[in-house]
Amino acid sequence: MIGALLRMPVDAVHRRMLDRLHERGYTDLDPAHLVVFQWPGPDDTRPSELAARLQISKQALNYLLGQLERLGYLERCPDPHDQRGKRIMVTARGRAAIRVIRDAVNELESAWAKQLEPDRFEQLKTLLVDLNRLTAGS
Amino acid sequence: MIGALLRMPVDAVHRRMLDRLHERGYTDLDPAHLVVFQWPGPDDTRPSELAARLQISKQALNYLLGQLERLGYLERCPDPHDQRGKRIMVTARGRAAIRVIRDAVNELESAWAKQLEPDRFEQLKTLLVDLNRLTAGS
């Protein structure tokens, strides 16, 4: 039961992100791309590092990076400190999209805080943070 | 930020479900199958009805039903009241798997309740129920 309770708001967040992106003209982004832009974002990280953080394979990430690079959201530049490595650099377009995503989340959070009473929403976040701490160790 | 906070426990629930299923011998089930067994389960429902409930296309569901039927978790029987329709009947094996899933969730919920203090966990559930009520209307 708890699974469904948690999943519905997750989906709502994703839907809102994508709706706002499409509204603002970023119609070439789809659900799969959102994971790449997930906090704290891919800027100035190496593909392997990011793949590890996102819990997907290097190849899966590389596939997404290929699309996002072709769409102009980021670039893969050679890493000056390691000749075999690359560094992901988010472009202006990418940063703009990230801003839209962040705004969408804030917008939704405010709406929820208002409807749920601000202090109860704070409680919810606190509880989720604590729950995450537990879940982290598994 | 809230997105990540919600997603981590969702993933933990799914991981636990699948781990327990595999431990108990249901090694032929994978993440995609879990949605079919999601509360209140597929027993005695028509494919179209279930697809609508799970928010997936009839074809996508039918694909999963085909696998689950071949694996012996359910059967598609002709509906006595409607000659063109079918009814999903969960087999003994299917019911056993559902029980394992439910136990896995309960087990995890108890652990969380204990570690978070029972009344705080109740609070969390109450808040999530309220949040779901808000999210439902979109």
Place this chain on the structure above:
DNA sequence: CTCAGTGATAAAGTAACTTGACGATAAATG
């Protein structure tokens, strides 16, 4: 009795992966 509507599903195509392999570089070891 006809005919638009609905239910299941088969067929073909696609997106988002996976596994495996590669050449290039870096770091560890002898």
Place this chain on the structure above:
DNA sequence: CATTTATCGTCAAGTTACTTTATCACTGAG
């Protein structure tokens, strides 16, 4: 040093979980 070993990004091929399109079987309203 020299050489083995590990790591980095990427390509290629296969798989999976879908989607879109199309069909056939049946229903129920007029």
